[in-house]
Amino acid sequence: MRVDLFDFVLPPERIALRPARPRDAARMLVVRGDIAPFGDCTVRDLPAQLRRGDVLVFNDTRVIPAQLEGRRGDARIGATLHKRIDLRRWQAFIRNGKRLRVGDVVQFARDVAAIAEARHDDGSWTLAFVGDEPVEVLLERAGTMPLPPYIAGKRPTDEADRSDYQTMFAREEGAVAAPTAALHFTPDLLAALDEAGIGRETLTLHVGAGTFLPVKVEDTAEHRMHSEWGRIEPDVAARLNAARQAGGRVIAVGTTSLRVLESATGDDGIIQPFSGDTDIFITPGYRFRAIDGLMTNFHLPRSTLFMLVSALMGMERMQAAYAHAIAEHYRFYSYGDGSLLLP
Incomplete structure (x- = not known):
């Protein structure tokens, strides 16, 4: 596919240089199906947007000062x-x-x-x-913390970034970029999710700096993804499969969690234990096997991550969602607002 199909114009002032405080006060755009109206919410509204029995899957990688x-x-x-x-x-x-x-x-x-x-x-x-x-x-x-170039180019890294650029799930050292969708979560939000009967599991993907590299080719078929190491424990895979069999949805928190889940799942839709490298590259036409939804931030034009969300929701739908987010002054990228994508 032509890479320019995934382009859009983003005003520079939409790029967030600091996270929302408290973290779960960030805005969240809810995108459902292909015709439902967009929902302008906050991350604190997440429990009300999900169903009892759904499971959120977080990445527990920890960012190192790389x-x-x-x-x-x-x-x-x-x-x-x-x-x-x-x-x-x-x-x-x-x-x-x-x-x-x-x-x-x-x-x-x-x-x-x-x-x-x-x-x-x-x-x-x-x-x-x-x-x-x-x-x-x-x-x-x-x-120092490896802030993305669209933040580091605007201001110097400081001591606040040591905690701001780390999720509350961070445990396994090895990432050089944060799984940013999970930056929005707080203990209060987890308590509300528990009360709503929404489960959570963790896996690991050590996010590499390749996630920030621009796509320099004109056709997606010519792009080469950098590999990243990930792991899903056997008991986690078993619980996720059981949740789906019981009618729950698996909602990946972040594209990193999604990429590991999809790498570990065959055409039968069964999530397998996983340990190793993945360089999975998801573009429109991909058939999702492991996940039923995605919570993620807003991504760069022409990026592999915008291609991924376009594969999940459709190119026209995501172009419209991003146009809505820009018009409504949502904050973009790593320290920005979130979106909940439910096909």
């Missing part, structure tokens, strides 16, 4: 870690990478250094961190 600034000699080098290779090595996108050669040592802040081991076809590098300390400890000393 943004690093350093030097190789006189050259300034920026690194964004995006995928763990092993205990000491990470694949990273490099700023000013033309100044790097295999074997160079990049000295980051506070006595943290890494060796540039290999350059990949996509321009990223393998960095091997020096020493015996866990890389996560080194990042706590030298790294």
